[in-house]
Amino acid sequence: MVLVVAIGTVGYRLIGDWSWFDCLYMTVHTLATIGYGELPGMTRGARSFTIALIIIGLSTVAYAFSVVTQSLIQTELTFGRRKVFKELSKLRDHFIICGAGRVGTRIVREMAARKADFVVIERDPQVADRLLQQGHLVVVADAADEETLRSVMIEHARGIVCATSSDAENVYATLIARDLNPSIYIVARASEESAETKLQKAGANKVVSPARMGSHQMAQALLRPAVSHFIELTTMDDSLDLGFEEILIGEDARFVNRTLRESGIRSDLDVIIVAIRRQGGEMLFNPSPDTDIRPGDRLIAVGRRENLVRLEKLAVTPVRLRT
Numbered sequence: 244m245v246l247v248v249a250i251g252t253v254g255y256r257l258i259g260d261w262s263w264f265d266c267l268y269m270t271v272h273t274l275a276t277i278g279y280g281e282l283p284g285m286t287r288g289a290r291s292f293t294i295a296l297i298i299i300g301l302s303t304v305a306y307a308f309s310v311v312t313q314s315l316i317q318t319e320l321t322f323g324r325r326k327v328f329k330e331l332s333k334l335r336d337h338f339i340i341c342g343a344g345r346v347g348t349r350i351v352r353e354m355a356a357r358k359a360d361f362v363v364i365e366r367d368p369q370v371a372d373r374l375l376q377q378g379h380l381v382v383v384a385d386a387a388d389e390e391t392l393r394s395v396m397i398e399h400a401r402g403i404v405c406a407t408s409s410d411a412e413n414v415y416a417t418l419i420a421r422d423l424n425p426s427i428y429i430v431a432r433a434s435e436e437s438a439e440t441k442l443q444k445a446g447a448n449k450v451v452s453p454a455r456m457g458s459h460q461m462a463q464a465l466l467r468p469a470v471s472h473f474i475e476l477t478t479m480d481d482s483l484d485l486g487f488e489e490i491l492i493g494e495d496a497r498f499v500n501r502t503l504r505e506s507g508i509r510s511d512l513d514v515i516i517v518a519i520r521r522q523g524g525e526m527l528f529n530p531s532p533d534t535d536i537r538p539g540d541r542l543i544a545v546g547r548r549e550n551l552v553r554l555e556k557l558a559v560t561p562v563r564l565r566t
Contacts, residue, residue, distance in 0.1 A: 247274065247303050251296045255282075258289045269293075274300035330380055334396045337361055341386035341416050342407030343370050346432055346453060350404055351379060362395045387415035392423055402428040405447070410438035414445050421446030488551040490542040493559040504532035514546035514554050 251270030255261060261269070261282055269282050273296055281290075337360040340350055347363070351374065354361045363379055364386040365371045371383045384391040386407055397403065403420050405413040413431050420429055431447040433439045434454070442450045464471040492498055498506045508514050509532075519527040522539035536542075542558070544551060 244303055244307055247296075247300055251300070254292050254296070255289065258292055259284060259286065270296065273297060274304070276301070331362065331382070331395055334360065334362060335399045336401045337396070337399070339364065339392070339395050339397060339400050339403040339420075341403065341405045341413070342432075343367075343374060343381075344406070344408050347404075347406040350406060355379070364391060364395065385412075387412045387419065389419050389423070392416070392419055397423050397427065400424060400427055402430065405429065405431040405442075407432070408434065410434050410441075414438065414441050417442055417445040417447050484547050484549070485545070486548050486551060487543065487545050488555065490544055490551075490555050490558045492536055492538055492540045492542065494538045496538070496558050498536045498558065499538050500535065502533050502535050503530060506536060508542075508544075508554060512546070512550045512554050512557075514544045514550050516542050516544050518543040 248267070248270055251273065252263065252266045255266035255269050256263060259266075259282065261284075265282055273293055276297070285293075338354060340347055340354070340361055340363045343351060343363050343365040347365075351361070351363060355377075361380070363371075363374055363381045364384055365374065365381060366383065366385055368383055371381045374381045382391065382395055384394070386392075386405065397420060403416075405416045405420075407413055407416070410433060413433070417429055417431050420427055428449075429447045430449045430451060431442040431445075433442055433450050433452045436452065436455075439450045439452060460471065498508070503509070503516060508516060516530060517528070519530050519534065519536075520541040520543065521527070521537065527534060542554075544554060546554075
């Protein structure tokens with residue numbers, strides 16, 4: 244732009260008998276398309292030079308504007324990426340959601356409702372932008388890529404759900420996730436029944452088939468409508484403030500080495516323990532009041548959400564010894 248101004252000023256000086264300041268003035272208001280008027284004594288050649296200067300000047304200004312705009316956008320993207328990377332580096336004991344399609348979007352909604360720490364991997368920029376506008380942490384990348392999973396701190400993640408629309412991508416993501424974090428809990432989606440075995444062999448702890456689950460729920464709704472309605476109320480309806488929860492018993496929790504009756508879970512918290520899963524994988528359904536609670540047990544409880552939260556806090560609170 245400086246060069247164009249200089250060329251215009253020198254050009255007017257050579258064409259007409261004007262002062263350097265008048266030539267600079269004519270050049271500037273010509274390039275700015277203000278149109279204050281011509282200098283006295285403008286010839287046909289001077290007007291032709293003005294036309295050329297306007298064309299060159301407008302092209303230069305447009306190019307400069309595009310360069311500045313691109314630079315600002317690139318700077319914003321750079322700072323945005325730095326902010327995302329900074330937030331990702333802080334993640335610990337979080338969940339990773341691979342794919343934000345119809346299934347993944349519902350998982351995101353459920354995770355957000357439970358206020359869980361999670362990050363989404365989605366390859367579609369439009370879907371990712373929608374989730375970003377909702378305030379979620381999103382990485383636009385391929386979920387079946389090792390570098391992508393490393394960038395979302397999979398080594399420190401608590402669990403990952405592979406919910407893309409491609410069974411092959413879910414298998415690859417499961418394989419990589421299990422290799423990078425042997426202790427991570429993996430839930431994988433299977434669109435086809437043939438993919439369930441492959442996902443299990445790849446290292447998935449739980450394989451979910453939306454088609455199979457949907458057909459099962461529909462059959463249960465026909466055969467056992469009351470049971471189906473109760474499960475829907477406790478798991479999907481927030482208006483009743485009821486829910487199922489899995490409570491992990493800590494090593495020094497106050498419930499350790501006590502029976503269910505002695506723990507006061509039913510009498511004090513109004514929470515029902517429907518099952519206990521031992522560390523070895525043994526599942527005790529409808530445990531009796533005399534069943535003991537051991538470190539590492541997972542209590543499957545049903546009750547009001549506020550009571551379940553209290554129980555979860557007590558399950559990790561150590562016993563205070565009196566002195």
